[in-house]
Each structure stands twice: as C-alpha cells, then as structure tokens.
Amino acid sequence: MFFNSFAFAVFLPIVFILYWFVFNKNKSSQNLLLIIASYYFYSCWDWRFLFLLVFSTFLDYYTGIQIEKSQKDVTRKFWFWLSIGVNLGFLGVFKYYNFFASSMSELLGSVGFQSSPFLLDVVLPVGISFYTFHGLSYVIDIYKKRIKAEYNFVDYSLFVSYFPLLVAGPIERATHLLPQVKVKREFDFEKAKAGIYQFVWGLVKKVVIADTCATYANAIFDHYTTMNSLSLILGAIYFAFQIYGDFSGYSDMALGMSKLFGIDLLKNFNYPYFSRDIAEFWRRWHISLSTWFKDYLYIPLGGSKGGKWQQVRNTFIIFVVSGFWHGANWTYLVWGFLNAVYFLPLLLLNRNRTNIENPVLSWNFSSIRVVLNILSTFILSSIAWIFFRAKTVTDAVLYLKGIFTNGTFASQYLDNQRYNYEILLLVLVFVLVEWNNRTKVEPISGKYDFVKLIACITAIITLGTYSDYKEFIYFQF
DSSP: OOTTSHHHHHHHHHHHHHHHHTSOSSHHHHHHHHHHHHHHHHHHHHGGGHHHHHHHHHHHHHHHHHHHHOOSHHHHHHHHHHHHHHHHHHHIIIIIHHHHHHHHHHHHHHTTOOOOOOOOOOOOOTTHHHHHHHHHHHHHHHHTTSSOOOOOHHHHHHHHHOTTTTTTOOOOOHHHHHHHHTSOOOOOHHHHHHHHHHHHHHHIIIIIIIHHHHHHHHHHHHTGGGOOHHHHHHHHHHHHHHHHHHHHHHHHHHHHHHHHTTOOOOOOOSOGGGOSSHHHHHHHSSHHHHHHHIIIIITTTTTTSSOHHHHHHHHHHHHHHHHHHHOSSHHHHHHHHHHHHHHHHHHHTTOTTSOOSOOOOOSSHHHHHHHHHHHHHHHHHHHHHHHHHSSSHHHHHHHHHHHHHOOOOOOOOOTTSSOSTHHHHHHHHHHHHHHHHTTOSSTTOSTTHHHHHHHHHHHHHHHTTSOOOOOOGGGGO
C-alpha cells in the first residue's frame, strides 16, 4: 500500500475518523488503534513477514526491561548483546546473506575453487532496516543509561511500528517519539492543516517530480550504452532529482500525516541540494540516518577526539557502513566510499563545519562563490548517485566514461518517443520553489497558502498521470 495509491487514500481517512471520533477517549485506545492500523498497513505488503516485526518488537521490549532490572554487569551485557545479535542476525540473513555467499563464491572461483553457494530465495522484508534501527537505538540507550525502559507494551509497540514511518523512516529515537505516544493527543486544527499541506507537498515531490524524472532516468540508465554525453548527463541529473523527490517526498508525507494524529516526527531533509560542500550535504540529507550513525557508531569509535588518522578512519567507516546499510551490492559500498573521499579534504582542512546556516544570495561577488559551491557539490553528489543507481560497478564506470567519451551533444529520442528537455524546465521551477521554501517551517505555509494548495493539487492531477512509476526507492532498504 503506497502513500500515493488509491488504497491508501481510503485507508488514511478511515483511520483518521476512527482515531478522533471513536478511539479518542484515552491514549491507550488511540495507541491501540494506531497499532492495528500499522500492522494492517504492513501486512498489505507481505503478511508473512509480520511475524518479524512482532518478534523484533517483543525482543527489544523484553531485553530492554531485563537490561534495566539486571543488577550484575555481566547480566546486563548478556541481554544487551542478545538483542543486538538477534536484530543484526535477522538483518544479515534477509538482507546480506546472498551478497556474502555470492561474493565468497566469486572470490573462490577467481583462485580456481568452483563452488555453488546456497542462496535464499526470499524477498527482503520491507522496512526491516528502519524498524531494526528503531529497536537498536532504544536498547543501546537503555544500556548506556540514557533512558528508562518502557514497561507499557502497547506504547513501545507503537514506537516501533507506527505506520507513517514504518517502511522508510525517519528513524525515530525513543527520547523523541515515546513521550508523545505516552500521552493522550488532542485534536489541533492548525497542526492538522499544516499536516495536510506538508503531505500534499510531499505528494508533489513524489508524483510530479520523482516519478516524472524516473521515466527519463530509467530510459537513459537502462540503455546507457546507446546514449550520447548530453543524454548521460541528463540521466544523472534526472536521477538526482528522482531520488530526492522520491525520498524527501515520502518523508514529507510521513511527517504530514503524522501531524494529523497529533504526533511530530523528526525532520529528515533540509534542502540538501543547496549545500555548499559535501559535509553540509550530509547534515541535510537523510538526517535521521546520519545522526543515528554519528551517535551510535562514529562517537563510540572515538568521533573527532583523536588525531587526524583516527578521524579519517572513523569517517570512512561511517560512510562505507552507510553505503552498505542501503543495500547488499558493491555499488552502494563504492557510493559510500566515494562520499568519504569527497569529505576527506574538508576534514583534513578543518572545514567540515563551516557552512551551518542557510545559504543566502545577494548582488555581490560572494554570492557567485556560493552558487559555484552549490553547483560543484551537486555535481559531486550526482556522480556518486550514478554508482547508487547503476546495477553494477562496471555499469557505473562505463556510464561515467560515456559522459566524457560519447562527445555528441545532440537531441536524442528515448523509448517513450518524447524529447526529455522539457523536464528540465519542470526541475528548474521545482528548484526555484524549493529555494523560496528553504527558510520556512512548512513548505506551503504563509501568504496565499490555500492558493498554493490548489496549485499543488492541480499539478498532481495534471502532471502526476504522466508516469506509471509508483514505487518508493527507499522501500527496498
């Protein structure tokens, strides 16, 4: 059940009405309804994997209590590592087993040992990386004595399985979400209105921008060997906006619909394509994952306290692990490694925290430098996205090679028999709107907000029917 589907357009209003008019007596009934809705929502993907979500929830709930109650350090460590091991074990089996088995078989084959590895014929459970990280952060925080264990199973279950964030985040923290689910929510018209506006803007990003760009990006990447340099450059640009519109659009929809239920979620994107360097980009892109790795991996490794060698080591570990989190493919590892390489000069020159505030343009030479920095950061990110999008590392390298060697800059028809340059105008308009929105709390808020809402809905209806592409990219992670 996609957020941009007819089924969800029926599901969400039903849950909303039941939530505020039937199950509104106390927070327990509100939470119970949201859990039932969340489990139904998840089962619409594949009900067979619902047991994994329930088991993971019960495991972390129970081990969290045992860690808090244990008086002996050895007992606390036992329950802690049991939770960590089982969670990562499930993630490893379903997401990474085939990758490691195939890679080992290829390695043995390269030195003369032929083998036929046993591979699992099973689809990846949707959202497993996200709800696993919810549970891991909860257990780690209890073990580190940052928070107390949650004894109400219904409240904890909602923290893990809350349907707006269940399959693609944001990756919530117990310190932020649990206090909200432990109190009764009262209807707030202004918050609900803001939620509707944010949901609609997220739908624009997904249906109008991401899905339209996907039509062209897929045609170019799938036939890159026949494309000239200009088309390959356009393909990289289209995918950059596809993945941004797709994922940030999902996040906006998740945050917006959650406001309908009186619950605030963590902000996951902050206009990353206006970043002036790659460090700023990663402070603005998939914020909940970046901060998760910083708090639960980078800092425990020593963070920035040690010498430069330790900082460099920790940086590469973070980026490579982040790449591997995205999927079991060498392309994601190279993508993560490449971002670490981008980050390295900033780290060595102590310039990785220089661009903190939002970029501002005015009529002076410093603004020219800001624009050039934004463009160069976007180009570097787009090059890295080629590895993220390509099926293999070889495909990505050949794609990049084609940009520099297939030196024809002529118009090319794609399989859909349309020129693709008019989409650049759509992307340009989107960039200008995003630039105007970059300092706002809500994308459609402010003067003439209702007119903006109608304009967005019109764009969804008129332009959203152009593409048949419906899936969200990050659902596969």
